[in-house]
Amino acid sequence: MTHKILIPTPLRVYAGKRDIVEAEGSTVGELLANMTAQHTDLRKHLYTEDGKLRSFVNIYVNDDDIRYLKKEHTQLKPGDTVSIIPSVAGGGPE
């Protein structure tokens, strides 16, 4: 099953400058694994060296944080949209 993944501005440079990418997967974990197989530069921004999702990157299915669903085992339904929401610090940049 193919799903859309919304890529935030700071990470688009690692996803071929695209704001939306598509990947296959029936769970969030599978989807992200397939996405980072296509866009290998994204991997180090999403995962630590031991393969865990980084704690400054949150993954949402529609409007819900997967930490409060079944994390990477969260099942995806047709039409679900996955978003990557990283922390951003900017405010009055010099």
Next chain:
Amino acid sequence: MKTATTPLALTNEEVARYSRHLIMPEVGMEGQLKLKAARVLCIGAGGLGSPVALYLAAAGIGTIGIVDFDDVDYSNLQRQIIHGTPDVGRPKLQSAKSRLNALNPEVEIVTHDMALSSQNALDLFAGYDLVVDGTDNFPTRYLINDACVIQGKPNIYGSIFRFEGQASVFATKDGPCYRCLYPEPPPPGLVPSCAEGGVLGILPGVIGTLQATEAIKVILGVGEPLIGRFLIFDALQMRFRELKLRKDADCPVCGTHPTVTELINYEQFCGITTVAPVDTLVPGAEDEATVEELKARLDRQDEFLLLDVREPREFEICRIPGSVLIPLGDLPSRLSELEGHDAMIVHCKSGIRSGKAVSLLREAGYNEARNLKGGILAWIDRIDPTLPKY
């Protein structure tokens, strides 16, 4: 909202000034008096702080505190609309205060000329009802969040990058805090900063105006503030999205068993070991070159490579003659282009990115790579003032 002294009435001038509020049922006289009694602290008088302070002053917030320690620069004026061209070179606090006094002399503006720190934050926050986060770096954002949780003050959050912004209200009594959303900051260098990425000038106008709106709603106790809700604005698509936030029972600051009960060292927490990052990235002074030395070596036509690791758009604005451009992000995959060069001076805008580049080059065996201290900005200041600064 706790208020120190509730003023009994508005003057006739204030009634005239706030008449469009007074005739609204959601504000009215009672609400306007709440605004007048309120004390709001704005951290930063920059991109976000400008619309926040202007709208809060216009709305009649009785006391507005502003924390900043910077001077107004030409590069601020594209988005920091509280400052004008004649203010360039003035402290931002002075410039903001005179603008706000001109806009609304009924409002008291308190200036705090300081860098917010773990030593001063709690005392400072104690004098205010809520805090608006208009900063631009992770250590200060975590500091503001933790101090707000410890003091029980709402934290009106906003953040921006290029065309995209975020806003929320953290640290209310039952709502989540910033750490519930992001327990830890990214390690330095993994997320590009605004200085590298740029920002659309209007974007802080949109996000700062949202923050001012939320501050006023929280003070009035009306509507549904962005508590437990994370608003994301994409100016390119002109689209708002809303995500659900939950209070994390395991949150180290606001959870049921908090492990952070006092302010910590936030530079360390964010992986920044000293206040002068440039000096920490290269081991010693012998690894740095001054702009005067670079000029002398260029004049002598010494054998060395001058490597510019900025972005192509920055290279178009100004460059040091004879430099070769390889943006920092491309450097790992373009190392082969450096073969045959031993002596190298590496520069960027101010010396931070080139410090990273020098570390990377040394790891790759280029032991003679050196960082140009102060970057092209120092070159413009001390060698070639005809070049434009950005």
